[in-house]
Amino acid sequence: xxxxxxxxxxxxxxxxxxxxxxxxxxxxxxxxxxxxxxxxxxxxxxxxxxxxxxxxxxxxxxxxxxxxxxxxxxxxxxxxxxxxxxxxxxxxxxxxxxxxxxxxxxxxxxxxxxxxxxxxxxxxxxxxxxxxxxxxxxxxxxxxxxxxxxxxxxxxxxxxxxxxxxxxxxxxxxxxxxxxxxxxxxxxxxxxxxxxxxxxxxxxxxxxxxxxxxxxxxxxxxxxxxxxxxxxxxxxxxxxxxxxxxxxxxxxxxxxxxxxxxxxxxxxxxxxxxxxxxxxxxxxxxxxxxxxxxxxxxxxxxxxxxxxxxxxxxxxxxxxxxxxxxxxxxxxxxxxxxxxxxxxxxxxxxxxxxxxxxxxxxxxxxxxxxxxxxxxxxxxxxxxxxxxxxxxxxxxxxxxxxxxxxxxxxxxx
Amino acid sequence: xxxxxxxxxxxxxxxxxxxxxxxxxxxxxxxxxxxxxxxxxxxxxxxxxxxxxxxxxxxxxxxxxxxxxxxxxxxxxxxxxxxxxxxxxxxxxxxxxxxxxxxxxxxxxxxxxxxxxxxxxxxxxxxxxxxxxxxxxxxxxxxxxxxxxxxxxxxxxxxxxxxxxxxxxxxxxxxxxxxxxxxxxxxxxxxxxxxxxxxxxxxxxxxxxxxxxxxxxxxxxxxxxxxxxxxxxxxxxxxxxxxxxxxxxxxxxxxxxxxxxxxxxxxxxxxxxxxxxxxxxxxxxxxxxxxxxxxxxxxxxxxxxxxxxxxxxxxxxxxxxxxxxxxxxxxxxxxxxxxxxxxxxxxxxxxxxxxxxxxxxxxxxxxxxxxxxxxxxxx
Numbered sequence: 001x002x003x004x005x006x007x008x009x010x011x012x013x014x015x016x017x018x019x020x021x022x023x024x025x026x027x028x029x030x031x032x033x034x035x036x037x038x039x040x041x042x043x044x045x046x047x048x049x050x051x052x053x054x055x056x057x058x059x060x061x062x063x064x065x066x067x068x069x070x071x072x073x074x075x076x077x078x079x080x081x082x083x084x085x086x087x088x089x090x091x092x093x094x095x096x097x098x099x100x101x102x103x104x105x106x107x108x109x110x111x112x113x114x115x116x117x118x119x120x121x122x123x124x125x126x127x128x129x130x131x132x133x134x135x136x137x138x139x140x141x142x143x144x145x146x147x148x149x150x151x152x153x154x155x156x157x158x159x160x161x162x163x164x165x166x167x168x169x170x171x172x173x174x175x176x177x178x179x180x181x182x183x184x185x186x187x188x189x190x191x192x193x194x195x196x197x198x199x200x201x202x203x204x205x206x207x208x209x210x211x212x213x214x215x216x217x218x219x220x221x222x223x224x225x226x227x228x229x230x231x232x233x234x235x236x237x238x239x240x241x242x243x244x245x246x247x248x249x250x251x252x253x254x255x256x257x258x259x260x261x262x263x264x265x266x267x268x269x270x271x272x273x274x275x276x277x278x279x280x281x282x283x284x285x286x287x288x289x290x291x292x293x294x295x296x297x298x299x300x301x302x303x304x305x306x307x308x309x310x311x312x313x314x315x316x317x318x319x320x321x322x323x324x325x326x327x328x329x330x331x332x333x334x335x336x337x338x339x340x341x342x343x344x345x346x347x348x349x350x351x352x353x354x355x356x357x358x359x360x361x362x363x364x365x366x367x368x369x370x371x372x373x374x375x376x377x378x379x380x381x382x383x384x385x386x387x388x389x390x391x392x393x394x395x396x397x398x399x400x401x402x403x404x405x406x407x408x409x410x411x412x413x
Numbered sequence: 414x415x416x417x418x419x420x421x422x423x424x425x426x427x428x429x430x431x432x433x434x435x436x437x438x439x440x441x442x443x444x445x446x447x448x449x450x451x452x453x454x455x456x457x458x459x460x461x462x463x464x465x466x467x468x469x470x471x472x473x474x475x476x477x478x479x480x481x482x483x484x485x486x487x488x489x490x491x492x493x494x495x496x497x498x499x500x501x502x503x504x505x506x507x508x509x510x511x512x513x514x515x516x517x518x519x520x521x522x523x524x525x526x527x528x529x530x531x532x533x534x535x536x537x538x539x540x541x542x543x544x545x546x547x548x549x550x551x552x553x554x555x556x557x558x559x560x561x562x563x564x565x566x567x568x569x570x571x572x573x574x575x576x577x578x579x580x581x582x583x584x585x586x587x588x589x590x591x592x593x594x595x596x597x598x599x600x601x602x603x604x605x606x607x608x609x610x611x612x613x614x615x616x617x618x619x620x621x622x623x624x625x626x627x628x629x630x631x632x633x634x635x636x637x638x639x640x641x642x643x644x645x646x647x648x649x650x651x652x653x654x655x656x657x658x659x660x661x662x663x664x665x666x667x668x669x670x671x672x673x674x675x676x677x678x679x680x681x682x683x684x685x686x687x688x689x690x691x692x693x694x695x696x697x698x699x700x701x702x703x704x705x706x707x708x709x710x711x712x713x714x715x716x717x718x719x720x721x722x723x724x725x726x727x728x729x730x731x732x733x734x735x736x737x738x739x740x741x742x743x744x745x746x747x748x749x750x751x752x753x754x755x756x757x758x759x760x761x762x763x764x765x766x767x768x769x770x771x772x773x774x775x776x777x778x779x780x781x782x783x784x785x786x787x788x789x790x791x792x
């Protein structure tokens with residue numbers, strides 16, 4: 001049968017089946033099981049109304065249970081068993097094997113970088129774009145153009161960016177934009193300014209900002225420790241974790257400054273960007289930042305518009321300049337939304353697969369967890385280790401999951 | 414307004430920054446778009462940004478061809494090198510070692526007593542005292558300024574050429590076959606569930622809502638192996654049915670979440686009144702809730718459409734078997750990246766074919782997409 005015809009039949013059967021199920025199960029409930037007639041009419045109506053929600057919910061609950069909840073446990077079980085031994089229980093052997101693989105740690109390390117860089121830059125650019133476009137007449141057009149990459153598939157984006165990163169031999173015209181730009185640098189004063197001083201300056205500002213945040217956090221912890229501890233224990237753990245990450249980032253950026261200052265950049269030579277270890281991960285991240293910025297911008301722009309006018313007017317009357325208004329008045333008021341955007345992008349990053357799969361397939365030290373997992377599951381056919389790495393992804397998502405559920409519970413109560 | 418007059422020095426900076434941002438964000442996509450209208454040769458030789466302007470470049474060698482005529486005891490072949498009459502040759506040559514040896518209009522000896530003249534507009538005249546017969550005619554290398562030139566040839570090749578085994582036509586219809594049921598079915602199922610969660614009272618309701626929120630972020634990576642095994646055991650195997658079911662399952666949490674949030678906000682009076690008038694839950698749902706929820710339904714439909722159209726992983730695992738008959742566009746492009754990594758005209762065109770539909774949907778229904786995003790993430 002032709003797939004299109006099959007699709008059409010499925011739509012009709014699927015949709016018709018769903019609607020039919022809802023309609024007839026309702027009829028059955030009201031007419032046959034608990035008819036609203038006879039001497040038990042009142043009791044029957046109540047009974048029917050108790051059962052009806054579950055009729056409405058059943059297909060959804062069934063699909064959710066089968067396609068999302070069950071696999072979590074099944075994967076957990078698979079990660080503890082050995083497929084070759086007929087599914088025998090092997091304890092943590094798969095995890096031990098995985099932890100011994102350098103490729104896994106490479107994927108972990110890269111994933112951590114992705115987790116920091118992509119949400120930070122997407123949210124940052126998104127905030128910038130939201131703030132700027134809100135102030136001009138053609139802002140809506142600008143917004144929808146920046147938002148557009150959201151509609152493009154990761155694979156399509158991979159092709160788009162591979163063209164940007166394309167490399168030709170030295171004596172030919174470069175057809176990749178990045179190399180064409182790169183070849184305009186010749187090692188003169190301008191190159192040093194753009195490629196060394198400005199990045200170093202950005203990194204210094206970044207490190208200083210982090211150091212300041214850590215300092216503030218430590219001070220509030222020390223001060224809060226004496227009086228009363230309003231924050232629960234997990235709040236302290238989270239803060240400690242954040243502080244550790246921040247210290248690691250400061251260390252990274254200081255290291256980069258030193259290596260950048262000493263590096264002899266290969267001016268005039270076209271680069272194969274995706275094969276330069278460590279930096280190639282950033283070229284892949286740029287693709288996701290490009291896609292996610294629009295999302296961050298749309299949400300943050302709505303949040304910015306929701307800020308009450310009075311607070312801004314008051315600040316203007318008090319003589320605040322635009323930068324102060326933005327950082328001291330607006331940003332604190334939309335902090336909650338920034339956190340939501342950040343966590344949403346974090347989840348996207350944890351699942352990122354297509355970009356790496358299509359652009360480098362994890363070669364040249366660009367491996368990430370999701371692609372590592374795919375490699376293990378479908379290329380090496382090692383279900384044990386593959387499931388173990390899937391569980392690692394699940395573990396990384398869990399704090400966000402718990403946080404979301406906690407918030408949802410608070411809201412519905 | 415003194416506030417706005419104070420802002421004016423900054424306004425220019427804002428305008429320029431936005432222009433730069435938009436240009437940066439648009440540049441990569443435009444590159445792909447422009448490239449898809451260029452020939453392989455043009456793409457390989459110059460950056461796409463130069464394609465928009467008249468430019469001077471070395472054209473690949475053209476072998477002279479034509480019928481010879483006998484004029485005054487000489488055998489002559491005349492003709493023109495280019496079909497395009499706006500080309501202007503600045504230098505030409507007859508060997509790859511010296512492709513810029515001669516000026517236009519110059520007459521040179523090309524061996525065997527033959528002489529060749531190439532004019533600036535590409536017209537040539539090859540003359541010799543003896544007939545050329547079946548001998549190979551000389552090649553001409555030109556350096557010429559040519560106006561921008563675009564072609565639809567790539568699209569014809571990628572979409573309509575029956576001889577092209579890596580064409581996108583079949584993959585396009587396969588993607589469509591995956592997408593439409595995978596968008597519609599979860600909407601129907603989720604709408605009923607969302608109504609129950611929003612407007613019906615029963616024990617465990619808030620627990621279920623929390624569970625849906627939790628399932629929103631469960632990575633679908635976990636589902637791959639257990640479900641593939643399940644599909645194989647119950648006989649679905651790899652195929653459309655499996656991928657439809659999988660997309661339905663993975664899309665449901667967002668669908669229920671979005672629709673419930675929207676339905677909860679509908680005015681209580683309407684529903685209470687209908688209840689008092691004796692409407693059953695089923696009637697309330699079909700006649701009141703569904704029509705009023707159209708914006709939320711539309712938002713989710715767009716999400717699910719974009720997500721299933723652009724998906725690679727679910728299709729790889731649940732759909733595409735070893736025969737490759739059911740390949741989708743994303744998979745096809747990944748294949749092309751592997752086998753035709755250098756053929757940018759094919760890659761760019763294929764990628765653009767797959768991007769075009771989501772882009773149209775995006776620009777046509779952006780309003781609903783934004784609304785859905787806002788409802789889905791701002792809490």
